[in-house]
Structures are given as structure tokens and as C-alpha cells.
Amino acid sequence: MNQISPLIAAPAVTQPAVSVRGLSRRFGNGPRVLNQLNLDIAQGEFVALLGRSGSGKSTLLRTLSGLDPVTEGHISCPQEISVVFQESRLLPWKKVWQNVTLGRNDTPRDQARHVLEEVGLAHRIDAWPLTLSGGEAQRAALARALIREPKFLMLDEPFAALDALTRLRMQDLVSALWQRHKSAVLLVTHDVDEALLLADRAVVLEAGRIRAELPIPLPRPRRHADPVFVRLRATLLEHLGVHE
Amino acid sequence: MSGATLHNTSPAAPRFDVPSGTAFSSSSRRKWVNKLQLQNLARYLSPLLMILCWQTACSTGLLSTRLVASPLQILRTGWTLVQDGTLSTNMGVSLLRAVAGLSLALLVGTSLALISGLSQLGENIVDAPLQIFRTLPVLALVPLFILWFGIGETPKILLVALGSTFPIYLNLHKGIRSIDPKLLEMTRTLRLSRSQTIRDVILPGALPDLLVGIRFAVGISWLMLVVAEQVNADSGIGHMMMDAQDFLRTDIIFVGFAIYGLLGLISDQVVRILERKALVWRPQHLKTTASA
Ligand SMILES: Nc1ncnc2c1ncn2[C@@H]1O[C@H](COP(=O)(O)OP(=O)(O)OP(=O)(O)O)[C@@H](O)[C@H]1O
Numbered sequence: 402m403n404q405i406s407p408l409i410a411a412p413a414v415t416q417p418a419v420s421v422r423g424l425s426r427r428f429g430n431g432p433r434v435l436n437q438l439n440l441d442i443a444q445g446e447f448v449a450l451l452g453r454s455g456s457g458k459s460t461l462l463r464t465l466s467g468l469d470p471v472t473e474g475h476i477s478c479p480q481e482i483s484v485v486f487q488e489s490r491l492l493p494w495k496k497v498w499q500n501v502t503l504g505r506n507d508t509p510r511d512q513a514r515h516v517l518e519e520v521g522l523a524h525r526i527d528a529w530p531l532t533l534s535g536g537e538a539q540r541a542a543l544a545r546a547l548i549r550e551p552k553f554l555m556l557d558e559p560f561a562a563l564d565a566l567t568r569l570r571m572q573d574l575v576s577a578l579w580q581r582h583k584s585a586v587l588l589v590t591h592d593v594d595e596a597l598l599l600a601d602r603a604v605v606l607e608a609g610r611i612r613a614e615l616p617i618p619l620p621r622p623r624r625h626a627d628p629v630f631v632r633l634r635a636t637l638l639e640h641l642g643v644h645e
Numbered sequence: 646m647s648g649a650t651l652h653n654t655s656p657a658a659p660r661f662d663v664p665s666g667t668a669f670s671s672s673s674r675r676k677w678v679n680k681l682q683l684q685n686l687a688r689y690l691s692p693l694l695m696i697l698c699w700q701t702a703c704s705t706g707l708l709s710t711r712l713v714a715s716p717l718q719i720l721r722t723g724w725t726l727v728q729d730g731t732l733s734t735n736m737g738v739s740l741l742r743a744v745a746g747l748s749l750a751l752l753v754g755t756s757l758a759l760i761s762g763l764s765q766l767g768e769n770i771v772d773a774p775l776q777i778f779r780t781l782p783v784l785a786l787v788p789l790f791i792l793w794f795g796i797g798e799t800p801k802i803l804l805v806a807l808g809s810t811f812p813i814y815l816n817l818h819k820g821i822r823s824i825d826p827k828l829l830e831m832t833r834t835l836r837l838s839r840s841q842t843i844r845d846v847i848l849p850g851a852l853p854d855l856l857v858g859i860r861f862a863v864g865i866s867w868l869m870l871v872v873a874e875q876v877n878a879d880s881g882i883g884h885m886m887m888d889a890q891d892f893l894r895t896d897i898i899f900v901g902f903a904i905y906g907l908l909g910l911i912s913d914q915v916v917r918i919l920e921r922k923a924l925v926w927r928p929q930h931l932k933t934t935a936s937a
């Protein structure tokens with residue numbers, strides 16, 4: 402809908418990479434899981450999506466990634482998207498590098514190696530997925546997402562199943578990768594610190610609507626001990642209905 | 646802070662003393678290996694003992710050798726049958742029938758499973774009739790098959806094929822239908838085409854079930870063959886056994902029995918090897934290759 406000739410478009414206003422307008426979704430006759438939702442994500446912007454369980458975060462992501470249909474409202478999204486889920490969803494019968502290049506038959510192994518190097522998994526290029534640790538499997542899933550050079554990357558609780566230490570490493574990795582590739586990112590997370598470490602903006606979803614938006618104007622790399630970080634953390638927790 | 650942690654860990658270090666640890670593990674492994682060998686021996690001890698009892702019962706006249714040949718007699722007969730070529734000819738014929746029937750079953754079973762596994766329309770058309778057929782006792786069809794196809798090779802091969810089609814169809818169909826939907830979702834987000842999804846996800850994902858089906862099919866094919874060859878045949882192991890019955894040659898019957906057993910065992914092993922080759926990515930196979 403907004404793909405109209407970029408040559409004539411006013412240079413001052415850049416188009417958002419992703420735009421959602423009046424999106425509603427219900428399953429059967431149940432209540433609306435998404436309710437007249439509006440959301441824009443700028444080119445290269447990192448947005449964290451928070452909200453309690455069942456608030457519709459995954460449903461929004463599934464709709465944006467084309468897994469669920471748009472029944473009411475509009476979305477516009479780049480063609481080049483990638484999704485990383487909580488589970489790595491690697492094919493167990495393909496080696497790591499074949500998983501990374503899955504569906505792109507002309508991709509040489511060297512290109513897979515290059516991306517695997519970026520996520521720190523080059524030494525496991527010929528491993529079978531079932532022999533990977535949880536963190537390694539998520540790195541492979543990240544590599545599979547990155548090799549497609551997405552303009553829009555969606556992450557649905559990608560580190561929720563990892564131990565605390567591995568999660569910290571993965572957060573660093575995602576931060577570094579995003580700064581290098583500068584694609585628009587939508588990260589679903591339950592971890593307030595993760596949102597504050599990584600995102601430009603935190604969005605809180607409640608009952609299918611955006612309840613609060615919080616810009617995070619902190620320079621990177623960010624530190625938990627930063628007083629602004631601490632203050633933002635309290636605000637965000639309050640929006641989530643948690644009082645410290 | 647760092648000094649404190651250092652101080653904390655050092656008293657615990659001797660507990661992980663390397664030499665004593667390895668000595669313990671290697672000696673325990675040796676014991677374990679010995680135990681395993683003993684267990685293996687014990688497993689074969691009881692059948693050996695049974696054969697010994699059988700032999701003594703025959704030698705002492707406790708068992709009539711007209712009804713039950715002695716193990717030694719069976720061995721001797723087996724050897725003569727090998728030497729005069731009777732055994733190899735009949736075994737060749739039986740093997741050919743089994744292979745032909747199984748190949749046919751593999752072709753038909755996988756085709757039907759693909760049709761009904763990959764499309765809803767296909768399932769509606771194919772699945773219900775097959776589920777009905779599979780509950781029928783296939784062996785009851787023997788008289789009908791003789792009527793239809795005479796007493797040549799056709800009815801025997803078809804009987805084998807019919808019996809072994811069902812396990813192949815049922816297992817592969819189940820395998821295709823139980824592919825992890827999360828993997829299929831992932832292929833959709835990667836924009837894989839339908840044919841790519843079938844080739845890279847559905848078929849390899851259903852392969853373990855197909856191999857299980859093949860193993861069942863191999864077992865059933867021998868069963869069908871025994872019946873088919875004993876009812877109407879002029880060659881094959883089953884025919885050799887029926888012929889022997891007319892002359893009260895229990896030794897030949899036992900030889901045939903042993904051959905069927907041997908063929909069943911070998912074909913099962915072949916499928917197992919196939920399994921290990923095709924499913925290298927599975928953790929249990931990975932472990933065996935790593936320790937080997
Ligand atoms: N396929 C479906 N059929 C029926 N209801 C569904 C379906 N998928 C999701 N829902 C419902 O929609 C609501 C939102 O689900 P969603 O998965 O989007 O929540 P979420 O915010 O991702 O939660 P969580 O943080 O636990 O992952 C839930 O109440 C869920 O029960």
C-alpha cells in the first residue's frame with residue numbers, strides 16, 4: 402500500500418519499515434486477542450514488545466510474519482523478513498550449515514560459514530542440530546535469519562529457554578548484529594532488562610492494545626547500574642503492573 | 646572479591662584429583678565389559694542346553710526320530726542339501742519371491758502414503774479403504790488368489806506384496822502426518838515452496854517411520870511366503886518342506902524351518918543397517934558412531 406514510487410516521495414519523511422493499522426484478531430467467537438492495534442516501526446529501529454502472558458504478542462508476530470491471516474485492519478511489511486522463535490526449529494536431519502542455507506539452494510557453504518562466524522558458531526558448521534546446546538541452537542537460528550539479509554527481523558522470546566549467562570551473551574550478540582545490519586527489529590520478551598538493554602523503544606501490550614510506549618534514549622553499550630536505566634526500569638515495570 | 650572466590654575454591658580442588666578418578670573409571674569399565682561378556686554367554690547357554698537335551702533324548706530313543714529328527718541328523722541333512730544344490734535353488738526361488746513382493750509393496754505402499762499424507766483429498770480417497778482392508782485377514786485370500794492368478798509366481802508375489810503393503814503405508818502415513826507443525830511453520834516463514842518443503846522437511850522427517858514400516862513388512866513378507874509356498878508351489882523352501890512331509894522327513898522340515906529363521910534374521914539386520922546409515926542425525930546413532 403505504501404510502496405508508491407520512492408522517487409516522488411518527500412525525502413524529509415521516511416517511510417516506516419513496518420506499519421500496522423487497526424489490526425484486530427479473534428479466534429472463533431472468543432474475545433479480541435488484538436483490538437484495533439496501531440504500531441509503526443521505523444527503518445532500523447529496535448522495538449521491544451512486552452506484556453503479560455496472553456496479551457497477544459505472539460499473535461501480532463505471527464500476523465506480521467504471514468503465518469496468521471489479516472482479517473481486520475492493514476499491515477505493511479517489507480518482503481525480506483526473518484523470524485526466530487523460542488525454540489530454534491532447526492531441521493534435525495540437516496547439518497548446521499544446511500539449516501542456515503535452507504531454501505536457498507544456490508547459497509555456497511562459504512556464505513554459511515561467514516554468517517556462522519558472525520554468530521560465533523563456525524566451529525560447529527558440520528554438526529547435527531541435536532548435538533547443539535540450547536545457546537548454540539539459537540545462534541544457528543539467528544544465522545539462518547541473518548543470511549536472508551532481512552529488512553525486518555522478528556524475535557519471539559528467543560532467549561527465554563536459555564540459562565542466565567548464555568542469555569547475557571546472546572543479548573550482546575544480538576545487539577552487535579543489529580548495530581552492524583541495522584534492520585528493523587521487533588523483539589518479544591518478558592525480561593524488562595533485556596528490553597532496556599537492547600531496544601530503542603519499549604511497547605507494552607495489554608488485551609490486544611498498546612497500553613504504553615517508552616522511548617529508551619540510552620547510549621550503547623548500556624549498563625544495568627546506570628541511574629537512567631534504573632529509572633526506566635521502574636517505569637516499565639509499573640506499566641506492566643508490577644510495583645517495586 | 647576475586648581473592649575470596651579463589652580462596653573458596655582451592656580446598657575443594659583435591660576432590661577432583663585426576664589420576665584417582667581415571668583409575669576408578671577404567672577399572673569399572675573393565676569389570677563392566679567382563680560382565681557383559683558373561684551375560685552374552687549366559688544368553689546362549691540355555692538354548693545350547695536345550696539342543697543338548699534334544700540330542701540326548703533322540704539318541705537314547707526317548708524321542709522317536711520318525712517324529713522329531715535329532716539335531717545332528719538335521720545338520721547332516723542340511724549339509725547334503727547344500728551339496729546337491731537343492732537348498733540353494735529353493736532358497737534362491739524363495740528369496741526372489743520375497744524381494745519381488747517387497748519391492749512391489751514398497752512402491753505401492755509409499756505411493757499411497759504420499760498421496761494420502763500430502764493432500765486432504767488424497768486422504769479422503771485412499772485412507773478409508775486401506776483402513777478397512779487392513780483389518781481383513783490377508784491369508785484368507787489364498788484360495789481366491791489361486792483362482793484368479795493360477796499357481797505360477799504371480800499369486801505368491803502378490804500375496805507377499807499385499808501383506809507387506811499395509812505396514813509400509815500405515816507407518817509412512819503416520820510419519821508424514823506427525824511432522825512437527827512448528828517445523829512446517831518455520832518453512833513458511835522462510836518462504837519455502839511446497840516441493841522444497843516436501844523434499845527437505847516432510848520426507849526426511851517421515852523416514853524413521855518408513856523404516857519401521859519396512860521392518861514390519863519384511864517380517865510379514867516371510868510369513869506370507871511360508872503360506873503361499875506350502876499351499877501351491879513346485880519350488881521354494883516351503884515346497885521343499887511340504888515335499889518332505891510326504892516322506893516323513895522331519896529333518897528336511899527342520900532345515901527349512903531354520904532357513905526361514907535365518908533369512909528373517911538376516912533381512913532384519915539389513916534393515917537395521919539401513920536405518921543406521923539413513924538416520925545418522927539421530928542422537929542414539931550419533932552416540933554409537935562417537936564411541937566406535
Ligand atoms: N490458535 C489459537 N486458537 C485459539 N486461541 C488462540 C490461538 N492462538 C492464541 N490464542 C489465544 O490468544 C491469546 C493471545 O495469545 P498469544 O500467544 O498471542 O499470547 P502471548 O502474548 O504471546 O503470550 P505469552 O507471553 O504467554 O507467549 C491467548 O489467550 C491465547 O489463548
Ligand SMILES: [Mg+2]
Nearest residue numbers: 458459460557
Ligand atoms: Mg507468546
